[in-house]
Amino acid sequence: xxxxDTSFRAPPDTPVAMPRVRSFVGELPLLAFVLAACxxxxxxxxxxxxxxxxxxxxxxFAALSTSWNIIGGLGGQFSLGHSVFFAxxxxxxxxxHLDLGLSPWLALLPAALVAAAFAMLVSWxxxxxxxxxxxxxxxxxxxxxxxxxxxxxxxxxxxQGLSIPFKAGLHNMIFRDRMSYxxxxxxxxxVTLIVMAAVxxxxxxxQLRAVHDNEDTAEAAGIDVLRTKLVGMGISAALTAxxxxxxxxxxxxxxxxxxxxxxxxxxxxxxxxxxxxxxxxYGPLLGALLVVPLEGMLRAELGGMMPGxxxxxxxxxxxxxxxxxxxxxAGTGTDLFAxxxxxx
Amino acid sequence: xxxxxxxxxVGLLLGGIYALVxxxxxxxxxxxxxxxxxxxxxxxxxxxxxxxxxxTLRLDPYVxxxxxxxxxxxxxxxxxxxxxxxxxxxxxxxxxxxFGLLMILExxxxxxxxxxxxxxNSGLTGYSVSFGPIQIGLPRVLVxxxxxxxxxxxGWYLKSTMHGKAIRAVAQDRNAARLMGVDVExxxxxxxGIGAALxxxxxxxxxxxxTMSPQIGMNFIMPAFAVVVLGGLGSVKGAYFGGLIxxxxxxxxxxxxxxxxxxxxxxxxxxxxxxVRPSGLFGTAGAEEVGLREQS
Numbered sequence: 001x002x003x004x005d006t007s008f009r010a011p012p013d014t015p016v017a018m019p020r021v022r023s024f025v026g027e028l029p030l031l032a033f034v035l036a037a038c039x040x041x042x043x044x045x046x047x048x049x050x051x052x053x054x055x056x057x058x059x060x061f062a063a064l065s066t067s068w069n070i071i072g073g074l075g076g077q078f079s080l081g082h083s084v085f086f087a088x089x090x091x092x093x094x095x096x097h098l099d100l101g102l103s104p105w106l107a108l109l110p111a112a113l114v115a116a117a118f119a120m121l122v123s124w125x126x127x128x129x130x131x132x133x134x135x136x137x138x139x140x141x142x143x144x145x146x147x148x149x150x151x152x153x154x155x156x157x158x159x160q161g162l163s164i165p166f167k168a169g170l171h172n173m174i175f176r177d178r179m180s181y182x183x184x185x186x187x188x189x190x191v192t193l194i195v196m197a198a199v200x201x202x203x204x205x206x207q208l209r210a211v212h213d214n215e216d217t218a219e220a221a222g223i224d225v226l227r228t229k230l231v232g233m234g235i236s237a238a239l240t241a242x243x244x245x246x247x248x249x250x251x252x253x254x255x256x257x258x259x260x261x262x263x264x265x266x267x268x269x270x271x272x273x274x275x276x277x278x279x280x281x282y283g284p285l286l287g288a289l290l291v292v293p294l295e296g297m298l299r300a301e302l303g304g305m306m307p308g309x310x311x312x313x314x315x316x317x318x319x320x321x322x323x324x325x326x327x328x329x330a331g332t333g334t335d336l337f338a339x340x341x342x343x344x
Numbered sequence: 345x346x347x348x349x350x351x352x353x354v355g356l357l358l359g360g361i362y363a364l365v366x367x368x369x370x371x372x373x374x375x376x377x378x379x380x381x382x383x384x385x386x387x388x389x390x391x392x393x394x395x396x397x398x399x400t401l402r403l404d405p406y407v408x409x410x411x412x413x414x415x416x417x418x419x420x421x422x423x424x425x426x427x428x429x430x431x432x433x434x435x436x437x438x439x440x441x442x443f444g445l446l447m448i449l450e451x452x453x454x455x456x457x458x459x460x461x462x463x464x465n466s467g468l469t470g471y472s473v474s475f476g477p478i479q480i481g482l483p484r485v486l487v488x489x490x491x492x493x494x495x496x497x498x499g500w501y502l503k504s505t506m507h508g509k510a511i512r513a514v515a516q517d518r519n520a521a522r523l524m525g526v527d528v529e530x531x532x533x534x535x536x537g538i539g540a541a542l543x544x545x546x547x548x549x550x551x552x553x554x555t556m557s558p559q560i561g562m563n564f565i566m567p568a569f570a571v572v573v574l575g576g577l578g579s580v581k582g583a584y585f586g587g588l589i590x591x592x593x594x595x596x597x598x599x600x601x602x603x604x605x606x607x608x609x610x611x612x613x614x615x616x617x618x619x620v621r622p623s624g625l626f627g628t629a630g631a632e633e634v635g636l637r638e639q640s
Contacts, residue, residue: 078436125619131435132379136569137618140611143566147608262562267443274440307459308451308558315451318444322437323430 024201027281031197034282035190042182052178058292059185060247064265065272065284066192067239070199071232072270073279076212077127081138083265084145085115085237089244090254091155094162104173104249108242115241116234123233127226130215142260149256161255164248173249181250188246189285192239196281199235208232209279263311271314275321277328286329291317346477351599352592353478359591360488361550365564366571366583367494368542374578375515375535378428379435381442383568384561385449386416386540390547391556392453395464405464406486409548413541420540421533428536429529446561454558464551483552490549494542495584502580511535515578567594570614 038059045051064086071077092114093107126137149156156162168174175181199205207228210218219225248254258264268291269284276287291314298310325332369383390412397408423445431437471482502508513521514531522528554560567590575586590610597609 076436078439126615128619132439133573133618135436135439136379136573137615140566140569140614140618144608144611144615147605147611151602151604151608263447271440306455308454311447311451312455315444315447318447319427319441322434322441322444323427326434326437 022201024198027197027201031193031281034285035186035193038186038189038285039183042179042186046179049178052182054293054296056178056181056185056250057296058288059182059189060243060250061269061272061292062285062288063185063189063192064240064243065269065276065288066189066196066281067236067243068269069273069279069284070196070239071208071229071236073273073283074200074205074208074212075229075232076208076279077229077233078131078135078270079138079233079236080135080262080266080270081141082237082240082269083260083262084142085119085240086244086247086265087145087149087256087259088115088118089241090248090259091149091162091244092241093245093248094164094254095155097164098162103171104245105171107245111241111245112238115244116238119237120230120234123230124226127229127233139262139266142262142266146256146260149260156256159255159257161253161258164252166252173246174252184246185250188243191242193281193285195235195239199232200281204228204231212279268314271318273328275317275325275328277330277332277334280328280330280334283328283330290329349476350478351595353475353480355592355595356588357480357484357488357591358595359588360484360491361546361553361587362564362567362571362590363584363587364487364491364494364546364549365543366568366575366587367491367498367580368539368546369568370572370575370578370580370583371498371542372536372539373572374580375511376424376428376532377435378438378442378536380536380539381439381565382423382445382449382561383539383543384563384565385446386420386543386561387547387550387564388453388556388558388561389419389449390416390544391464391551391554391560392457392462392547393544394548394551395462395556398464404468405466405548405551406468409545412544412548416544417537417541421537423540424533424536429532446565450558450561457558459558462556463554464556466552469552483549487549487553490545491584491587494545495580498542498580507534567610570610573614573618 042052042055045055064082068079068082072079089107089111092111093104096102096107096110097104122141126134126141129137150158153159164174166174168176173184175184199208207218207223210221210223211225211228215225218228244259260266272287272291273284274287275291276285277283295310295314298313302309321328327335365383365387368386369380372378372380372383393412393415394403394405394408397403397411398405401408403411427441427445428438431441466483468482468486472479473482473485474480500508502512510521510526511531511534513524513526514528518528521531571583571586571590573586574589575582575584593613594606594610598606601609
């Protein structure tokens, strides 16, 4: 909400300093700075493979969460079923690599397109539902596709899963050192952040936010609500599927329960966005920088003694964020900044 | 013919389990309009409660209900008051909060038990009842009976007692109820407690049937969502019949299609119902769209 009396107080003829609408180009300097800082982290931890692993996972989840944020944050459609698109990407890349011997780089585009088409197709009926019902339906969708993935074991390898043979090389997207993976994931993060920034500052972004705030009002204002949601979901799913391709080449062993995992993928990427700041460009990155290393450390420190202790901590963070930090770190920070600058 | 009767019986008994688990979920939804993702964990806690009662007090799980039910009522009331009361009118934040609660409960039990699978014995396990050509274990019959009794009793309670009428008044219009002098916050707390206690009851009755694991709540919550959506959001009767329908569907799909596909069929049906008739068989039309908004 802008302050209602500032415009009233402005003298009518002097040129009023209108709050300039930030354009996509205006976002680029900050974007470059953020990415450079992330690259700095990689350089700082050179030679530390534990840290490089953690960074790779952090950047991957930051990127996935940024992708989710396009439809979940901007559009307010809280999908818990993004693991489906993630798994789509991984399986398309796996089949293209194992059956046709194609490079995973070539799988990125088909994976993105197929996942976007699938996402728009299944979302079309489900978008009639709002709020928690949409979330439940996406959860159910995960269960359906998981059951089908277990059943069609010729594609997915069934319960045994699939493994990608280790043939190092840039064209295979397989590397000996962990640092290369961290750089790879950072590049993917850069792509998602650029897309997110572009969407945020585009007509689609404003339409998505209008839909988020109030669907009926958005409809009345002439926004094609369904189309807006579908396009947002398509972009989000496409990026998530690309993440699946990178994940596959990173771990090289995948099975349906881990790819479709509700907690480790579907909920976690939504949680990271929530903690960082829903709907903000850099919120998911902040959330991932906080959550993923914390979880990794907890798992390493306490996993042996107390299984699941990392998830207990995540659960508490989730509850406390929902209660006290609804706008996340980024949203609360922006509010604070605006209040300090506004002088009251 | 016997085969079909057998499948139907299996489906009905499974449906009894789902109905018993779903009644509490639907009560919470209908009154407080909160989708409680942690409901399956309350069932899980009920099972472990029955186990604890057996270890320490040597109680039969069916007797343990008198301890576990009130304990979960207290837990539910506490959870509502501390976590969910501040989140009214924030449906998505409630989803996150109850999901966080799910993770906390599940993994706390995992950390405490170290993931060892436990099972509970009851004096009634060995008995079975025969209906015509088929034999059914007594514990399963008891679950179906309990589901029926709970549905009838809850229906009577909501319809005929003063307190039940207050609950229904709040569910219909919280502001009007408040103006009539109903303590809305207290009604919410009590309803959430009753919902949790019913889950605990279900947990006790199911404990002789399942090997316990901390993750078992997840096996109940997804079918329970399907039940609630199918039967009608907020309808106690809907939860009962929805449970039976889901149980029958699962049994039939498992037999005639493929056991591996029964989940897929179930949830596909669930999504279709959610999309075609989101209010369910017994629910109020439009609840899925307007019901979760803060009533102004």
